[in-house]
Amino acid sequence: MAENAYEIAQRQFEKAVRYVDLKADIAAYLRVPKRELIVNFPVEMDDDSVRVFTGYRVHHNTALGPTKGGIRYHPDVSLDEVRALAMWMTWKCAVVGLPYGGAKGGVICDPKALSVRELENLTRRYATEISVLMSPQGDIPAPDMGTGEREMAWIMDTYSMHRGYSVPAVVTGKPLAIGGSLGRSEATGRGVMITTLEALKRKNIAVEGVRVVVQGFGKVGAPAAYLIEERGAKIIAVSDAQGGVYNPQGLNARELLAYATTQGTVTGYTKAEPLSNADLLALECEVLMPCALENQITATNAPRVRAKIIAEGANGPLTPEADEILIDKGVFIIPDILCNAGGVTVSYFEWVQDLQSFFWGEDEINERLRQIMVRSFNQILRVSHEKKIDPRTAAQVLGIQRVAEAVRIRGIYP
Numbered sequence: 001m002a003e004n005a006y007e008i009a010q011r012q013f014e015k016a017v018r019y020v021d022l023k024a025d026i027a028a029y030l031r032v033p034k035r036e037l038i039v040n041f042p043v044e045m046d047d048d049s050v051r052v053f054t055g056y057r058v059h060h061n062t063a064l065g066p067t068k069g070g071i072r073y074h075p076d077v078s079l080d081e082v083r084a085l086a087m088w089m090t091w092k093c094a095v096v097g098l099p100y101g102g103a104k105g106g107v108i109c110d111p112k113a114l115s116v117r118e119l120e121n122l123t124r125r126y127a128t129e130i131s132v133l134m135s136p137q138g139d140i141p142a143p144d145m146g147t148g149e150r151e152m153a154w155i156m157d158t159y160s161m162h163r164g165y166s167v168p169a170v171v172t173g174k175p176l177a178i179g180g181s182l183g184r185s186e187a188t189g190r191g192v193m194i195t196t197l198e199a200l201k202r203k204n205i206a207v208e209g210v211r212v213v214v215q216g217f218g219k220v221g222a223p224a225a226y227l228i229e230e231r232g233a234k235i236i237a238v239s240d241a242q243g244g245v246y247n248p249q250g251l252n253a254r255e256l257l258a259y260a261t262t263q264g265t266v267t268g269y270t271k272a273e274p275l276s277n278a279d280l281l282a283l284e285c286e287v288l289m290p291c292a293l294e295n296q297i298t299a300t301n302a303p304r305v306r307a308k309i310i311a312e313g314a315n316g317p318l319t320p321e322a323d324e325i326l327i328d329k330g331v332f333i334i335p336d337i338l339c340n341a342g343g344v345t346v347s348y349f350e351w352v353q354d355l356q357s358f359f360w361g362e363d364e365i366n367e368r369l370r371q372i373m374v375r376s377f378n379q380i381l382r383v384s385h386e387k388k389i390d391p392r393t394a395a396q397v398l399g400i401q402r403v404a405e406a407v408r409i410r411g412i413y414p
């Protein structure tokens with residue numbers, strides 16, 4: 001990774017904390033993670049050899065409740081990246097009003113280079129290693145890049161085997177059959193769609209025919225694309241790690257997803273032209289949705305961005321330098337800690353349903369999600385206008401204020 005995500009998260013914090021009435025010593029406490037676990041563990045591979053993998057689980061803050069955050073499998077995972085993602089989770093949960101602190105986990109690996117059996121061995125062993133921190137009351141993981149329902153099922157099963165009974169509430173993003181929630185698989189993308197519709201309203205742009213460009217076509221990008229397409233928008237370009245496809249007349253997002261699911265990539269889709277990721281980010285469009293990974297838009301390529309709205313489906317896709325350039329250009333940036341909070345919100349619904357063993361209908365879930373996303377969007381814009389700050393800083397201010405208030409009320413132990 002070109003830029004250190006943790007340094008970026010801390011710079012964002014420094015910028016926002018100036019607008020919060022907060023004692024310096026409490027700010028110093030919120031600026032760093034509460035606890036960090038590093039695990040090196042062996043995994044038996046298909047050829048009978050044993051490989052040692054390194055993983056992390058970081059808890060940033062627990063003032064508002066148990067920690068919540070995804071688990072990432074990617075070759076570039078690092079402790080600093082996990083720290084940054086954990087910190088962003090704290091502000092994200094607070095911004096949308098969930099009773100959680102922030103956490104994140106990750107394993108340095110390339111999941112595409114491992115067999116299913118190797119992935120299962122790795123996941124079960126990693127789950128066992130982090131079980132000293134994980135529990136329905138203490139820390140509840142979820143999917144992130146490179147992990148999904150299957151890995152969450154293995155984690156739930158591993159934890160349950162150790163306990164001797166089923167504990168569905170220990171992890172969210174599970175398959176429906178074992179306590180997952182309706183609406184969870186689309187929730188992050190749905191939140192991206194909902195906040196984008198709100199931003200379009202603020203910009204007085206009708207959604208019909210709006211040109212949308214999506215970088216990253218995974219668990220976030222694909223539902224974000226087909227859900228906003230269903231509202232009348234036109235998806236003109238989509239990319240994944242292998243490259244992009246472009247059709248100015250509009251792609252059919254669901255058809256493209258069916259193609260990508262069988263082929264493993266969007267590239268080669270015949271109803272569109274090939275396009276590089278670099279060119280995709282510079283396309284003229286109303287909405288750009290970076291839904292892949294951090295630091296995709298930097299000081300170098302930000303001047304080429306021609307979108308009017310950027311909806312941050314990914315965590316940390318813009319560097320602070322890119323932020324400045326794009327704000328100066330009048331681009332409306334829906335900050336990650338709001339834009340992609342739909343996932344953790346429906347994860348919260350899943351956890352609540354598991355704890356109560358009482359499950360809700362999909363319409364109820366989607367409507368509750370919509371209310372939370374719209375309310376949080378409006379609260380952030382109010383702070384942004386009142387304090388004359390950009391929406392990202394406003395979102396951070398709101399999150400920091402809520403966590404700081406919890407710390408103040410609870411007091412410092414002992």
Ligand code: NAD
Nearest residue numbers: 144145146188216217218219220240241292314315340343
């Ligand atoms: P995923 O693994 O399902 O999909 C990631 C997508 O990005 C894939 O299509 C991959 O090919 C693509 N990609 C990877 N590198 C790329 C590159 N250099 N250029 C273009 N595309 C690239 O992961 P995901 O769960 O969709 O997560 C994507 C982002 O969203 C991450 O930043 C993650 O932290 C964030 N996020 C995910 C969730 C969730 O519920 N899954 C919730 C909140 C935030």
